[in-house]
Amino acid sequence: MAVYTEIGDDELRDFTALYEIGEVLSCKGIAEGVENSNFLLTTERGNFILTLYEKRVAPQDLPFFIGLMDHLAHQGVACPTPVRARDGEALRELCGRPAAIVTFLNGMWPRRIDPAHCAGLGGALARLHLAGASFPMVRPNNLSVAGWQRLFHSCAERAGELQKGLADELADELAFLAAAWPRELPTGVIHADLFPDNVFFRDHELSGLIDFYFACTDFLAYDIAICLNAWCFEPDLSFNVTKARLLVREYRAVRQLSTSELAALPLLARGSALRFLLTRLYDWLNQTAGALVRPKDPTEYLRKLRFHRGITGPAAYGIDG
Amino acid sequence: MAVYTEIGDDELRDFTALYEIGEVLSCKGIAEGVENSNFLLTTERGNFILTLYEKRVAPQDLPFFIGLMDHLAHQGVACPTPVRARDGEALRELCGRPAAIVTFLNGMWPRRIDPAHCAGLGGALARLHLAGASFPMVRPNNLSVAGWQRLFHSCAERAGELQKGLADELADELAFLAAAWPRELPTGVIHADLFPDNVFFRDHELSGLIDFYFACTDFLAYDIAICLNAWCFEPDLSFNVTKARLLVREYRAVRQLSTSELAALPLLARGSALRFLLTRLYDWLNQTAGALVRPKDPTEYLRKLRFHRGITGPAAYGIDG
Numbered sequence: 001m002a003v004y005t006e007i008g009d010d011e012l013r014d015f016t017a018l019y020e021i022g023e024v025l026s027c028k029g030i031a032e033g034v035e036n037s038n039f040l041l042t043t044e045r046g047n048f049i050l051t052l053y054e055k056r057v058a059p060q061d062l063p064f065f066i067g068l069m070d071h072l073a074h075q076g077v078a079c080p081t082p083v084r085a086r087d088g089e090a091l092r093e094l095c096g097r098p099a100a101i102v103t104f105l106n107g108m109w110p111r112r113i114d115p116a117h118c119a120g121l122g123g124a125l126a127r128l129h130l131a132g133a134s135f136p137m138v139r140p141n142n143l144s145v146a147g148w149q150r151l152f153h154s155c156a157e158r159a160g161e162l163q164k165g166l167a168d169e170l171a172d173e174l175a176f177l178a179a180a181w182p183r184e185l186p187t188g189v190i191h192a193d194l195f196p197d198n199v200f201f202r203d204h205e206l207s208g209l210i211d212f213y214f215a216c217t218d219f220l221a222y223d224i225a226i227c228l229n230a231w232c233f234e235p236d237l238s239f240n241v242t243k244a245r246l247l248v249r250e251y252r253a254v255r256q257l258s259t260s261e262l263a264a265l266p267l268l269a270r271g272s273a274l275r276f277l278l279t280r281l282y283d284w285l286n287q288t289a290g291a292l293v294r295p296k297d298p299t300e301y302l303r304k305l306r307f308h309r310g311i312t313g314p315a316a317y318g319i320d321g
Numbered sequence: 322m323a324v325y326t327e328i329g330d331d332e333l334r335d336f337t338a339l340y341e342i343g344e345v346l347s348c349k350g351i352a353e354g355v356e357n358s359n360f361l362l363t364t365e366r367g368n369f370i371l372t373l374y375e376k377r378v379a380p381q382d383l384p385f386f387i388g389l390m391d392h393l394a395h396q397g398v399a400c401p402t403p404v405r406a407r408d409g410e411a412l413r414e415l416c417g418r419p420a421a422i423v424t425f426l427n428g429m430w431p432r433r434i435d436p437a438h439c440a441g442l443g444g445a446l447a448r449l450h451l452a453g454a455s456f457p458m459v460r461p462n463n464l465s466v467a468g469w470q471r472l473f474h475s476c477a478e479r480a481g482e483l484q485k486g487l488a489d490e491l492a493d494e495l496a497f498l499a500a501a502w503p504r505e506l507p508t509g510v511i512h513a514d515l516f517p518d519n520v521f522f523r524d525h526e527l528s529g530l531i532d533f534y535f536a537c538t539d540f541l542a543y544d545i546a547i548c549l550n551a552w553c554f555e556p557d558l559s560f561n562v563t564k565a566r567l568l569v570r571e572y573r574a575v576r577q578l579s580t581s582e583l584a585a586l587p588l589l590a591r592g593s594a595l596r597f598l599l600t601r602l603y604d605w606l607n608q609t610a611g612a613l614v615r616p617k618d619p620t621e622y623l624r625k626l627r628f629h630r631g632i633t634g635p636a637a638y639g640i641d642g
Contacts, residue, residue, distance in 0.1 A: 106346035
């Protein structure tokens with residue numbers, strides 16, 4: 001949860017006057033999105049989300065994110081649509097930060113995941129990948145192998161504070177993944193952060209995807225691997241093969257997976273587990289006193305990583321060959 | 322800002338099914354209200370606020386607060402109206418906590434106070450006091466003299482951590498106020514926490530008052546004193562007599578102030594400053610590691626208290642006799 005920036009009265013009035021969204025009736029900071037300040041804006045025309053991009057989002061990446069949401073929404077993907085001001089611009093500045101207004105999506109993210117959620121997710125993810133194919137912009141994934149190495153080096157010395165011997169284990173894992181990481185798999189726009197809090201449902205029907213601020217260009221199957229990690233483990237970290245099977249089955253009903261994509265899933269899942277382990281470890285080691293956000297537990301992803309190390313093929317996830 | 326409780330999917334569905342508010346389209350934790358968990362609930366019928374009462378609100382006080390909002394709203398005061406479920410009850414339980422849904426108020430609280438806000442506040446405060454006169458319930462103010470003494474005793478030993486000599490200064494102030502505190506002034510329902518973030522405006526027109534969870538039965542003029550402290554000091558803590566004059570003038574245009582109420586204002590303002598100084602000092606000394614709420618600065622109210630000590634009569638606030 002995070003609201004970092006307080007918007008002044010005059011600033012908000014001047015900013016919203018640039019749009020054709022009617023009078024602002026209410027503007028409340030909402031406890032969603034760890035990276036940015038988000039406000040639920042109620043106007044005469046309905047609800048909108050106003051986002052101020054805080055320092056963790058690189059300003060040069062914003063045209064990619066905004067352009068992608070615009071593209072996907074026009075391709076029929078249920079995602080926030082950037083609202084353009086009268087001058088046609090959707091990306092502006094407010095309180096000295098980049099800012100945008102996007103449409104409000106109905107639905108709630110599931111607190112308790114059941115298999116039906118995973119089925120809905122699989123289909124939506126595949127449709128996202130198909131819709132992204134015609135998006136012309138490219139953004140390399142700065143949280144892939146090279147990025148993990150950078151993160152690891154900034155954490156290695158203190159990794160033992162989390163768990164004894166962790167630095168050695170991570171170094172070995174990184175060396176393995178750097179050597180084994182796939183070079184040729186179908187590539188395109190991926191969401192790269194499709195955790196349950198970024199997926200809205202209305203009574204088990206998926207109603208929208210949000211938070212495209214890690215989206216990038218990478219292996220499409222890597223997005224599936226991220227979802228396997230984020231959706232298919234139970235709270236006790238046992239792996240639910242029914243969820244994984246439904247997720248992948250509904251994905252494949254929309255977009256075919258090649259034999260090499262299927263075969264790569266255990267490796268991609270290891271990489272994805274390492275990615276979230278490293279960013280959480282970094283945040284855990286670099287907590288600032290008085291921060292309003294509690295860091296997430298890195299050991300959750302360490303345990304997931306170890307699980308995937310024991311997997312030899314997609315069948316062990318419950319996925320048909 | 323605070324959202325303490327996460328509401329489960331099934332719990333929210335079962336809870337909202339008890340009301341005639343239509344399908345829930347969205348439920349987002351909002352960064353308002355330090356004491357409770359607040360959610361902006363969007364349903365087919367519009368926006369509502371769902372509040373879960375956390376441990377700082379005593380459950381036995383809730384019928385007073387809910388009853389008061391209901392009473393005031395029916396008297397025409399712009400404040401949240403408790404929404405009754407089909408069984409007629411407005412106060413229920415959710416996630417093991419007392420919970421209520423109230424109507425959504427349009428408007429925003431002012432980040433930068435100007436004199437027109439204070440004028441609007443004065444009139445609204447007087448109308449609140451008049452409307453409260455017919456409310457039958459009574460709730461003693463547990464944050465008046467006896468409450469200050471209890472708070473002081475729990476903080477005295479460590480008060481010096483904030484400022485050297487503070488314990489002695491507070492002990493003297495408490496002794497003075499205990500002896501001098503008025504015994505006979507017009508009494509009724511007061512809001513008791515009417516800070517700017519509890520007062521909504523639409524383009525300088527006051528549109529509503531929220532957060533009645535400190536409301537109680539006390540001297541009506543004490544509410545004015547709280548507002549003088551909360552609204553009439555500039556960010557540099559200089560006192561703006563124009564704001565105070567407008568606030569009191571517009572109050573008196575709705576409800577007469579007696580000579581004894583006017584004469585008591587400096588004393589009531591000292592008491593009010595001490596009240597917020599003590600609660601902030603308590604919170605500052607008892608911060609919990611990992612808490613999501615940054616404690617407010619107690620020294621702000623220490624400086625306000627010292628200012629009021631030098632005031633001999635209401636004229637020094639810019640208030641006409």
